[in-house]
Amino acid sequence: MNEKINILPVPTWNRMGVNWAETRAELPKKSLPKGKKTPYANFIPQGIQRIEELPSEVAKISTGMGSNYDDYILDNADKTCFIHVNTDVKEPLVIIEQIDPSSPASRTHFGIVAERDSHLTIVQILKGDAIDGAAMSLTQILAKPGSFVRLIQIQLLGAQSRSWEAVGARVEGGAKVEVVRAVLGGRVAACGSLIELVGPKSEYTLSAAYFGHEAQYLDFNDTAVHLGTESTSDMYTSGVLADKSSKILRGTIDFRSGAVRSVGHVNENVLLLDPTARNRTAPLILCGEEQVEGQHAATLGRFDEKQLYYLCSRGLTPIQAKRLMIEARFMPVLDLLPDEDLRREILEDIERRLDHHENNPG
């Protein structure tokens, strides 16, 4: 697929290389046959209804990955999972996508309609590995007034696979969408979210963490569009870059005319472990409304020497202290997970990757 994905909402100098994702994030479209759109058949918690067809108002919700990608998944998905909730669903819907040599590619289309005042948590987990493995997903969410949708995306793929995760949401009055994202594996990992806060007092939070290592390429494009009055967005991304990994984060707050008294924040914190890692960040604020407050902040650097010294003075070895500081980057995300086993699994995954990093420096 030669079309561009994760396009920066407003372009800047081409030579900075952030206007869209690098070519290595292009989709392997030609090698994959058209999907059969098989409906998801596994366990669905009580209170969630499957629906056969996604309402057109949901199917046309755009994602941060861009229309090229969205159209591709809409046309070629292997699996579909369209759900409807109109109550407070206590149990999370957990969907695990396993990549392996016998099933090296997946294209999944999720559609969620959260009715007025309903509550829902969805956990999407990507696991496994295969040569040229490819995991693709498209998640479209309609959050009606007063509803709450928490989408948790955990990517634990091996080093040979690639992943693309696109999210689009339309958030109506008083509704809230929360995206929680942890990206740990994959040769290439691309995520693109576009959240439209259309209703008054609609809310969006993004809590994301990543661990870039080996020759991994991570590409994120997260945008909050404020249309409704008093809407709020808060996007926080924390990450670690090691070895020859490379990452681009585009984080955009877009205040449209009429979004009076809206507030948006983008924050990023990057820990750089090796001189060969590369970090690119483009945090945009676009503003067409006077009565708003927008803010972004980014800090990048190595370990805080004072923190390290303190931890070592409390009895930790330098390696233990550094591990603790790396794991701490994931805590804002891990704290939001609904399941202790999942939390433990991710921590163990981080441990394994850190072991590998320490045993194979650079």
Added chain:
Amino acid sequence: MKDFNHEKTHVSEVDRSIYDIKDKVDSSFEVNSGLTSDIVSRISQEKNDPEWMRLFRLKALETYHKTPLPIWGPSLDGLNIEDIVTYVRPKTDMRTNWSDVPDYIKNTFERLGIPDAERKSLAGVGAQYDSEVVYHSIREEVAAQGVVYTDMESALTGPYAEMVRKHFMKLVPPSDHKFAALHGAVWSGGSFVYVPPGASVEIPLQSYFRLNAPGAGQFEHTLIIVDEGAYLHFIEGCSAPKYNVANLHAGCVELYVGKNARLRYSTIENWSKNMFNLNTKRAVVEEGGTIEWVSGSFGSHISYLYPMSILKGKNSRMEFTGITFAGEGQNLDTGAKVLHSAPNTTSHITTKSISRDGGVSTFRSAITVTPQASGSKSSVSCESLMLDSISRSDTIPVMDIQCDEVDIGHEAKIGRISESAIFYLMSRGLSEENARAMIVGGFAEPIAKELPLEYAVEMNNLIHLEMVGSIG
């Protein structure tokens, strides 16, 4: 209490008219509008270029034709190079005494306060009118230090010809972008400064660029070399009267800051609101050197302006302090670029922007830290103020960090004037309009204090002028 309305009327009637006074166009020579190799050759011939420069211009023209317009930034739809007259020679040669400058040109610069500033607070002055420098001078005691301050044409053929050739468009090659190529093809005027090792020019030099002819372009070239351990403060000012046709400014500034040298480059840009300001400024800084940019952007219809600093030597540093005020009919895309390419380099960028009456203000930046720049630090802070909901203010920064031993901080804020602050000031007896003007003045204050005094006064006047009628 002051009669605020009266004060603003005064500003409106006097200060804006200073910039908008049009002289009758009375050139001794001008090329046809458009851009062809014949036109470029004719400019070269008129200017008695050395042969290498003639060839340079023609090659730059080829590059111009091959280079596409930028895909980013404000629309350039209103700019048609076929309508632009790229060279207008005023009816005078360059003079070193104001009394020798023709009255109508001298009067224009008198109104802009240049000769007065020269007498009071400058070590030297260059004044360009349309395509040529009409006046240049330097104080004897500064010249006695070995400081060279002259027009580019004289430098190109004088004792510093080799130095000029060695540095001319090496920092900003014509291949850099389409308007750098255009500049390479049709440049005219500008200043050359050389500050020898250890020399310190305690009071500033200033070049002022005035574009009078409608539909014309100004393409001055400024080349400054501050040698090892030397210091210079250079001030650049520019203005033009407003016409109904597009004018174009595509100047180029190249600054070479030597080892442990320091250069402060201050600009107040107040082009008329029919101007396309596509200016390129770049500095390279050697070990321990410092470049300081102070920039105020108030004029122009469209602006693309991002001074770039290449921190080439270890421990070199840059500071950028800028303010942009975009009003009706203006789309000002401004910011800064930094390339950290040596260890322990430092950059600080502080900007403020204000948008009102449908104006569009964009802050755009690029911070690149190469793998060689370990121990480097960078901080970027930009604040934007929106004064109404028909304006726009965008912030588009990019950071590219290719080194782990760095300390990078970035913060941006966008917001409006606090209602409670207005309420407080009104409760102390100010009108709402006056309260708003005061808050905007306070917002701009950290930048104003970095400007030379007379420019800080000019900036404050401009802010007051821009605030006229800001309520309702």
